[in-house]
Amino acid sequence: MTDNCPNCPRQDVAPVAEHTRGQHISHLYQCPACGHVWSTNRDLGAYGQEAA
Template identity: 45%
Template sequence: MKDTCPSCTARGIAPADTRRRGDRTVDGYECPRCGHTWATVRDLTAYSELHARRAHNRQRKAAA
């Protein structure tokens, strides 16, 4: 998942490191523009319905 730098608002920054901790992922970022570093923690259970819908839509398109 790409993010936006909270310091200089550069967009589309890919994580430098990703770790999974149970039902969460921790992504570490470093902005190539200003050098600012930050981390995000995402609860994967919050995204489960979204991913299920996308998978269902892909299956429907493939069957069509």
């Protein structure tokens, strides 16, 4: 799952790390354009997905 950088206009940034625990998935991102680092946490059930 890609994300858009919250610090600059860069779109479709791929995660550099992923962690799944139960129905929750976390992604760590680093923007290749500006170097900004951020993470996301999602509940897979809210997206109609199952943990792999």
